[in-house]
Amino acid sequence: MLPSLVVAAIHLALTLVLPPLLVGIIARTKAALAGRQGAPVWQPYRDIAKLLRKGSVISTTTSWIFLASPVVGIAAAIVASLLLPMGGHRAPVSFAGDLVLFAYLFGLARFFTVSAALDTGSAFEGMGGAREVTFSCLAEPALLLGLVVLVRATSSLSLSTMLGPQVLAQWHVAAAALVLVVISLFVVVLAENCRIPFDDPNTHLELTMIHEVMVLDHGGPALGMILYGAALKLFVLGAIVVAIAVPVRTGSLVVDLGVFVGAMLGLSVLVGVIESATARLKLRQVPSLLVGACLLAGFAVALSAR
Amino acid sequence: MILAAIALVAFSGAPGVLLGRTSRVGERIATVLLVAGCLLGLGVALGALRTSVLLDLPWAVPGGRLAVRIDALSAVFLLPLFVVAPLGSIYGLEYWAARDHAEDGRKLRLFYGLLAAGIALLLVAGNAVLFLVGWETMALAAFVCVTTEDRLEAVRRAGYVYLVATRIGTLALFAMFAILHQATGSWAFAAPASALGPQAATAVFVLALVGFGTKAGLMPLHVWLPGAHASAPSHVSALMSGVLIKTGIYGLVRVCSFFEQPPLGWGVTLLAVGAVSGVLGVAFAIGQHDLKRLLAYHSVENIGIITMGLGVAMLGRAIGSPVLVALGLAGGLLHVWNHALFKALLFLGAGSVLHATGTRELDELGGLSRRMPRTALAFLFGAVAICGLPPLNGFVSELLIYLGLLRATTTDRLLVAGAIGTPALALIGTLAVACFVKAHGVVFLGSPRSPRGDHAHDPGAAMLAPMGVLGVACAAIGLWPSGVAPAFERAVAAFSSEVAVASGSLEDLAPLRILSVTGAALLALGAVAAALLRRSTSRARAASGPTWDCGYAAPSPRMQYTASSFAQTLVDLFAWALRPVVHPPRVGGLFPQPATFHSHVPDTVLDRAVLPLSRAGARVARWFRWVQHGNVHLYLVYVLSTLVILILVSR
Numbered sequence: 001m002l003p004s005l006v007v008a009a010i011h012l013a014l015t016l017v018l019p020p021l022l023v024g025i026i027a028r029t030k031a032a033l034a035g036r037q038g039a040p041v042w043q044p045y046r047d048i049a050k051l052l053r054k055g056s057v058i059s060t061t062t063s064w065i066f067l068a069s070p071v072v073g074i075a076a077a078i079v080a081s082l083l084l085p086m087g088g089h090r091a092p093v094s095f096a097g098d099l100v101l102f103a104y105l106f107g108l109a110r111f112f113t114v115s116a117a118l119d120t121g122s123a124f125e126g127m128g129g130a131r132e133v134t135f136s137c138l139a140e141p142a143l144l145l146g147l148v149v150l151v152r153a154t155s156s157l158s159l160s161t162m163l164g165p166q167v168l169a170q171w172h173v174a175a176a177a178l179v180l181v182v183i184s185l186f187v188v189v190l191a192e193n194c195r196i197p198f199d200d201p202n203t204h205l206e207l208t209m210i211h212e213v214m215v216l217d218h219g220g221p222a223l224g225m226i227l228y229g230a231a232l233k234l235f236v237l238g239a240i241v242v243a244i245a246v247p248v249r250t251g252s253l254v255v256d257l258g259v260f261v262g263a264m265l266g267l268s269v270l271v272g273v274i275e276s277a278t279a280r281l282k283l284r285q286v287p288s289l290l291v292g293a294c295l296l297a298g299f300a301v302a303l304s305a306r
Numbered sequence: 307m308i309l310a311a312i313a314l315v316a317f318s319g320a321p322g323v324l325l326g327r328t329s330r331v332g333e334r335i336a337t338v339l340l341v342a343g344c345l346l347g348l349g350v351a352l353g354a355l356r357t358s359v360l361l362d363l364p365w366a367v368p369g370g371r372l373a374v375r376i377d378a379l380s381a382v383f384l385l386p387l388f389v390v391a392p393l394g395s396i397y398g399l400e401y402w403a404a405r406d407h408a409e410d411g412r413k414l415r416l417f418y419g420l421l422a423a424g425i426a427l428l429l430v431a432g433n434a435v436l437f438l439v440g441w442e443t444m445a446l447a448a449f450v451c452v453t454t455e456d457r458l459e460a461v462r463r464a465g466y467v468y469l470v471a472t473r474i475g476t477l478a479l480f481a482m483f484a485i486l487h488q489a490t491g492s493w494a495f496a497a498p499a500s501a502l503g504p505q506a507a508t509a510v511f512v513l514a515l516v517g518f519g520t521k522a523g524l525m526p527l528h529v530w531l532p533g534a535h536a537s538a539p540s541h542v543s544a545l546m547s548g549v550l551i552k553t554g555i556y557g558l559v560r561v562c563s564f565f566e567q568p569p570l571g572w573g574v575t576l577l578a579v580g581a582v583s584g585v586l587g588v589a590f591a592i593g594q595h596d597l598k599r600l601l602a603y604h605s606v607e608n609i610g611i612i613t614m615g616l617g618v619a620m621l622g623r624a625i626g627s628p629v630l631v632a633l634g635l636a637g638g639l640l641h642v643w644n645h646a647l648f649k650a651l652l653f654l655g656a657g658s659v660l661h662a663t664g665t666r667e668l669d670e671l672g673g674l675s676r677r678m679p680r681t682a683l684a685f686l687f688g689a690v691a692i693c694g695l696p697p698l699n700g701f702v703s704e705l706l707i708y709l710g711l712l713r714a715t716t717t718d719r720l721l722v723a724g725a726i727g728t729p730a731l732a733l734i735g736t737l738a739v740a741c742f743v744k745a746h747g748v749v750f751l752g753s754p755r756s757p758r759g760d761h762a763h764d765p766g767a768a769m770l771a772p773m774g775v776l777g778v779a780c781a782a783i784g785l786w787p788s789g790v791a792p793a794f795e796r797a798v799a800a801f802s803s804e805v806a807v808a809s810g811s812l813e814d815l816a817p818l819r820i821l822s823v824t825g826a827a828l829l830a831l832g833a834v835a836a837a838l839l840r841r842s843t844s845r846a847r848a849a850s851g852p853t854w855d856c857g858y859a860a861p862s863p864r865m866q867y868t869a870s871s872f873a874q875t876l877v878d879l880f881a882w883a884l885r886p887v888v889h890p891p892r893v894g895g896l897f898p899q900p901a902t903f904h905s906h907v908p909d910t911v912l913d914r915a916v917l918p919l920s921r922a923g924a925r926v927a928r929w930f931r932w933v934q935h936g937n938v939h940l941y942l943v944y945v946l947s948t949l950v951i952l953i954l955v956s957r
Contacts, residue, residue, distance in 0.1 A: 052842050053842070055847030055848060055849065056843060056847075056848050056849075057848075057849045057850065057851045057854070058850050058851075059850070059851065059852060059853040059854070060850050060851065060852060060853075061673070061752060061753050061852070061853050062751075062853075063675045063676060063682075063750075063751060065675070065686075065751060067839060068836075070835075070839065071832055071835040071836045071839055072832060074831070074835045075828055075831035075832040075834075075835050076828065078831050079824060079827055079828050079831060082824075082827070093820065093823070093824065093827075095817035095820045096709060096815075096816070096817055097705050097708060097709045097712070097816065097817060098817070100704075100705050100708045100709075100712075101696060101701075101705070101821075101824060103732065104694065104695055104696055104701060104735065105696060105828075107693065107694075107695050107735060107736065107739050108690070108695040110739060111689075111690060111693060111695060111739050111742070111743055114743045114747070115743055115746065115747050115751060118743070118747030118748070118751045118752055118867070118872075119747070119751040119752060120752070120855075121672075121673070121751075121752035121753040121853055121861065121863065121866050122854075122855045122861060122865075122866070123855075123865045123866060123867055124855065124856060125867075126866060126867020126871065126872055127867060129743065129747075129867070130867065130871070130872045130873070130874070130875050130876075131875065133736070133739060133740035133743060133876070134740070134875040134879065136736050136739075136740075137733060137736040137737055137740060137876065137879075140732045140733070140735070140736045141729035141730075141732045141733045141736075142729075143732075144728050144729055144732045145725070145728065145729045148712065148715050148724070148725055148728055148729075151712050151715055151716060152715050152716055152721065155716045157709065157712050157713070216855075216856065217853055217854050217855075220843065220848070221842035221843050222839060222843070224842075225835065225838075225839060287879065294729070298725075301715075301721075301725045305718075305721055305722075
């Protein structure tokens with residue numbers, strides 16, 4: 001066994017380095033399916049590096065909250081990643097109830113993102129903020145309800161145990177419930193990260209956007225940090241789905257982490273395929289899909305009641 | 307000693323009555339006396355956490371004894387009172403200064419002291435009569451405080467609704483104490499020696515839920531709360547929302563502690579009532595565009611969260627799980643503290659905004675953070691804390707309740723309760739984020755929506771210092787929850803000593819120390835990221851200009867999202883309960899005239915249930931009006947003849 005400090009360092013390094021790659025793979029997948037060549041998968045890294053060097057225009061309407069939002073977004077996502085078991089190995093920080101902290105850290109990031117949007121005084125950004133808080137009100141209960149199934153199955157309140165080696169055994173006992181949980185959490189991941197069918201990150205119609213419209217006024221380094229923070233969020237939330245859906249736990253750190261990284265890349269391909277194959281939902285229909293995710297998780301809880 | 311403290315607090319406003327209307331001396335004496343009394347009380351309460359204070363003196367009132375009992379449970383409720391009351395009084399020195407409020411300043415100070423003293427008295431009372439004396443002192447003093455500005459119609463109306471509601475609550479308490487007296491033969495407000503049958507026990511529980519729930523503001527008994535909190539002067543709102551409504555929770559916890567084997571249904575009822583109050587409280591809050599009404603509905607929400615904690619505790623007692631009792635009760639009681647701190651902070655912040663701009667209407671405010679940076683920062687602290695977000699204090703108490711709910715899902719009997727309670731609490735949390743992003747964002751961020759804030763500025767030290775103290779306290783509990791854990795372990799022990807022994811220490815049940823670590827990590831990472839951002843922006847050119855707004859070069863404040871438009875999607879989701887009233891614009895003709903759009907969310911329960919019912923009641927009561935002459939002699943005849951008949955019947 002490697003000393004836990006080394007494991008933690010690998011954990012942190014993966015978290016910090018990998019996320020933009022996921023975004024790159026999603027874009028590449030979409031390009032391939034559309035018959036285009038597309039940008040290289042490393043493009044997001046270059047974009048972020050470029051933005052960090054660029055100048056920016058900061059609106060005279062704004063206060064310090066405007067620049068605090070990317071900072072809080074990154075800090076919250078990194079702390080959340082510390083609670084996450086990768087490949088079934090114990091997370092650097094784990095305790096009873098860490099799943100609540102995990103969910104609430106994204107609440108903190110959302111508080112500041114939407115506040116920064118209101119800070120610009122623009123109607124577009126207010127619109128995006130209102131949509132973001134509305135949809136998250138439905139996504140978050142689904143996330144916690146999905147995790148309740150794992151809490152019940154493993155009798156543990158910590159992500160490291162819930163998503164640890166026990167997951168494989170649970171697939172033998174309660175496969176139906178876990179399938180429902182995976183689908184429900186995958187919907188939550190798409191919604192929280194503003195992917196199609198909830199939101200189109202590449203749209204040019206500001207009126208219809210959610211996340212992108214809230215950051216319309218950020219530029220340069222602040223925008224770079226926001227893009228990086230969004231990639232981190234995709235990575236951290238996606239890792240939960242992967243941890244349940246791919247229950248390979250050999251006990252060897254290298255193999256498990258390799259499988260984990262491979263599964264994460266697979267998840268990005270899947271997101272890319274969905275984005276190519278489906279259209280955005282009308283805004284009015286978004287709540288029904290999220291309520292559907294809640295209900296799926298509810299059925300999963302009912303299945304675990306035996 | 308506690309009685310001396312209460313007396314000091316009670317009569318703190320009295321010397322001022324003898325002085326002139328605009329006398330600065332009077333208000334200073336009042337504040338000094340009140341602060342002194344509260345410091346004394348703080349000392350007693352801290353001591354009582356370790357060893358209970360018991361005192362029993364005879365009293366001339368029939369059935370009454372001057373029985374004082376301060377155990378850890380009382381002390382946990384006394385502490386926020388003795389913190390919030392003096393801070394509110396100091397705030398009042400500037401907010402409701404004698405020289406600006408000649409006509410009602412003395413009255414307010416007198417009854418503010420009585421209000422605080424009434425709360426303290428009922429919290430230490432070990433006797434039903436003494437408890438009710440404190441309860442009524444509090445209720446009536448609060449009525450006078452709420453109607454401070456009684457020249458305004460809306461204030462009188464809110465005061466009247468409050469008075470009626472508090473009477474109904476007290477009626478239920480009279481019935482509850484009567485049942486307890488019938489079963490035990492004593493007026494002591496303590497556990498009956500297992501003499502209660504199941505029916506009497508349930509009756510006591512239901513009456514306590516109605517009586518105390520009215521005071522606490524549980525849905526649907528909350529009808530008095532939004533109006534009263536909005537109408538009262540802000541430091542009174544802070545005391546009422548932060549402390550007064552918690553007396554209802556105190557009563558409920560105290561009564562619940564009497565029963566060692568409660569039926570499962572009690573816990574389920576509390577959890578359900580708490581969840582409904584929580585979700586609908588915050589949903590109504592989102593629909594409001596009066597800043598103080600919005601905060602008032604959040605009191606309903608937070609009382610709901612506290613009641614959910616108590617519900618978890620009662621479920622744990624019913625199935626014999628001490629861990630659930632400890633987690634639920636400690637979480638609920640810690641939330642009592644937390645809510646007292648951040649809600650007082652928010653009301654004082656709202657008061658500063660009202661003081662500076664003269665309006666509570668969200669859609670007339672905006673961009674105040676540049677003119678009132680300190681108030682804005684304090685309000686932001688309160689807003690993050692009330693949403694239950696890490697690393698502030700609201701998260702700690704909600705985490706304890708979550709732990710209780712999640713543990714409940716691992717047992718077979720409580721699976722449904724836990725599996726409904728957990729997402730309900732998550733929904734409350736996210737709705738609170740939506741609501742406070744709106745409240746903070748609309749008031750302090752963006753650009754001004756009206757010229758009201760043109761001359762706004764931060765208030766003076768007397769108003770800022772109390773807000774600073776409360777904000778620091780929120781951060782301290784959030785970053786170092788282990789520091790306050792012993793108080794709640796003792797309170798759990800006062801609730802039930804067996805539970806406390808069986809459940810072990812709170813540190814073992816909940817990750818309090820790790821929360822300090824994650825909180826510090828969050829702050830450290832934030833500092834690193836902020837430093838990086840600062841370096842990159844200063845190295846690269848950072849120009850300033852107008853908001854880009856997709857290239858529209860002449861944005862005006864009127865184009866900003868307003869509080870109502872921000873809330874609209876959520877209000878639509880909850881329209882089945884909120885019943886928003888919308889006056890849409892009528893656009894017609896070839897050249898449409900300027901049109902207006904107006905919408906608001908009234909209190910569904912008050913407007914659609916309580917008022918129609920009371921009007922129907924008034925129609926019935928008309929038949930009895932001939933009894934009422936307004937002639938005192940005839941009333942005395944009624945009283946005497948009733949007494950004579952009672953004596954004859956009882957012979």
